[in-house]
Amino acid sequence: MTLQFQKLPAPVTVQGAERHIGVEVEFADLTEEQAAKVLVETLGGSAECTVDNDWLVRGSEIGDIQVYLDTVYRTAEKSVLRDVGLKLGREVIPVELVTDPLAFDQLPVLDRALNALRDAGAKGSGDGWYYGFGVHLNIEVEGHSPADVLRPLLAYALIEDWMRVALPIDPSRTVLPWTDPYPTALVEELILLGVEPSAKALVETYTRHCADRNRGLDMLPVMKALWPTELEEAIGADKVSEINGRPTYHFRLPDSRLDEESWSLADEWDRWLLVEQIASRPQIVEELADAWLDSHGMITLSRQPWAERCGDILADYGLARGAE
Structure with missing residues (x-):
């Protein structure tokens, strides 16, 4: 569901430039690849795996979007322990999408993409007591x-x-x-x-x-x-x-x-x-x-x-x- 977004009381900086907003969204039950492909289907652009399971959506309607597992293990030195940590962590650690800084009028576009992720099976905080996604x-x-x-x-x-x-x-x-x-x-x-x-x-x-x-x-x-x-x-x-x-x-x-x-x-x-x-x-x-x-x-x-x-x-x- 996409609701109307209201502008901030001060929508521009003291220098007169539009203020931008970066957005990070955590969710479960979709892999990084699945989420990236849903974003491309909804917002255009192209998806590529950049390293291990990290994905990047390039050139969408709202710019580039990173999609990765939100854990320190993903940037740790590659090892058996690190790989095990990533595998086990998927039960409780969210996938996260991170946008470029967005203009205000791009927020409803992102909201539309979040609806598409929901339709594809993404789950939020309320779906599990241990999720706690933000x-x-x-x-x-x-x-x-x-x-x-x-x-x-x-x-x-x-x-x-x-x-x-x-x-x-x-x-x-x-x-x-x-x-x-x-x-x-x-x-x-x-x-x-x-x-x-x-x-x-x-x-x-x-x-x-x-x-x-x-x-x-x-x-x-x-x-x-x-x-x-x-x-x-x-x-x-x-x-x-x-x-x-x-x-x-x-x-x-x-x-x-x-x-x-x-x-x-x-x-x-x-x-x-x-x-x-x-x-x-x-x-x-x-x-x-x-x-x-x-x-x-x-x-x-x-x-x-x-x-x-x-x-x-x-x-x-x-x-x-x-x-x-």
């Missing part, structure tokens, strides 16, 4: 200043507890460590940073609490792209070398529910759209921040009260949606 959106930042980057980060941090209740991800993903929520201490420190922090302060604040990638919103790629020196000082050169830097928000929270006919990539896009709708309205961010500080004491025993209060505030602005 959609990762890599949304180009509007601007490269710390203030530009902070606004959506803070908006997400303030509404994350509410979003996980009102727009819940599949239960299979909540028990896995890939999309852990932000610590409340991070949210407080982001609020107290002010609206125009230095790059050093922003990087140090974030990495003090989230030095790994396993968050609903992973900020390490954009920090490496924009402030590599500050990031190296914060987490070390070895860790930074493992990060693929790019000037995008790496939004990992969304679900992959390919096998559900009522599901669309637009459902997951709407999660991020809401973040930027809030970030674009300083009055809402300020009200949420003040309410967050008022709601949190020395120790946070439950996130539920803030999720409810956050929802009430968003409802006042006509922005609350999802489960009641």
Whole structure:
């Protein structure tokens, strides 16, 4: 099912260029070759096996698309152990498709291809308790200043507890460590940073609490792209070398529910759209921040009260949606 995609409040960068979005989608029950051939049938282009079982769709309607098994074994040195790991991993490790950076009007085209994968038998998170598959959106930042980057980060941090209740991800993903929520201490420190922090302060604040990638919103790629020196000082050169830097928000929270006919990539896009709708309205961010500080004491025993209060505030602005 393909739903209508809504544009971001700021669809272009501060330089006036259209913002692009890279998309990663995880799924099961199709091999890399099968998925690549479905993509070619739907979007055109040609498919080729590049190495082992990695496939590349070249020249489709939306550019090149990589298709591979999402595991570290695929890039490990070839050995018997590596081959066994790949074979056994297929039971629980997803196949992943990764697009080139897409223009906004290419998102519905990708959604059509995802429908074709579903029709061919691709399965998403809900088909198995151990699947826990996600959609990762890599949304180009509007601007490269710390203030530009902070606004959506803070908006997400303030509404994350509410979003996980009102727009819940599949239960299979909540028990896995890939999309852990932000610590409340991070949210407080982001609020107290002010609206125009230095790059050093922003990087140090974030990495003090989230030095790994396993968050609903992973900020390490954009920090490496924009402030590599500050990031190296914060987490070390070895860790930074493992990060693929790019000037995008790496939004990992969304679900992959390919096998559900009522599901669309637009459902997951709407999660991020809401973040930027809030970030674009300083009055809402300020009200949420003040309410967050008022709601949190020395120790946070439950996130539920803030999720409810956050929802009430968003409802006042006509922005609350999802489960009641």
